Amino acid sequence: xxxxRPNCERCxxxxxxxxxxxxxxxxxxxxxxxxxxxxxxNRCPNCGGELVxxxxxxxxxLKLHPASTLRIIAKAPLVPGR
Numbered sequence: 353x354x355x356x357r358p359n360c361e362r363c364x365x366x367x368x369x370x371x372x373x374x375x376x377x378x379x380x381x382x383x384x385x386x387x388x389x390x391x392x393x394n395r396c397p398n399c400g401g402e403l404v405x406x407x408x409x410x411x412x413x414l415k416l417h418p419a420s421t422l423r424i425i426a427k428a429p430l431v432p433g434r
Contacts, residue, residue, distance in 0.1 A: 356409060356419035360384035361426050362391065367406075369419035374406035382406070382424070397426075 354376075356369045360383050367374040367384060375388040377396035388394050388403045396403055409417065 353417060354406070354409070355380055355422075356406070357382040357424060358419060358421060359423045359425070360387055361424050362387040362397075364423070364425050369414055370408055370411070372405070372408065375403040376406045377401040377403055 356374075357367070357380065359365065359367055360374075361381060362383055363386075365384050365386075367382060373385045375383045375385055375394070377399055378401050379396070379399055381396050381398045383392060383396075383403060392403065394403045395401070409419070
């Protein structure tokens with residue numbers, strides 16, 4: 353099950369569970385659409401994998417399986433493929 357992380361790892365903007373602006377890789381590293389498209393070339397800087405739109409969990413399912421509240425923020429500048 354996806355964690356639905358609450359923020360972009362690059363710019364720390366909020367990405368609530370219902371956001372259509374979240375992008376994730378297969379390891380669920382999470383970025384906003386702006387960072388993914390304008391700074392990361394839609395590639396995860398952590399694993400080099402493709403960043404794709406994160407699915408939205410239906411509200412009635414969020415009650416049973418809430419989104420993560422743990423914020424992950426990169427400590428170093430993120431460069432794709434490193």
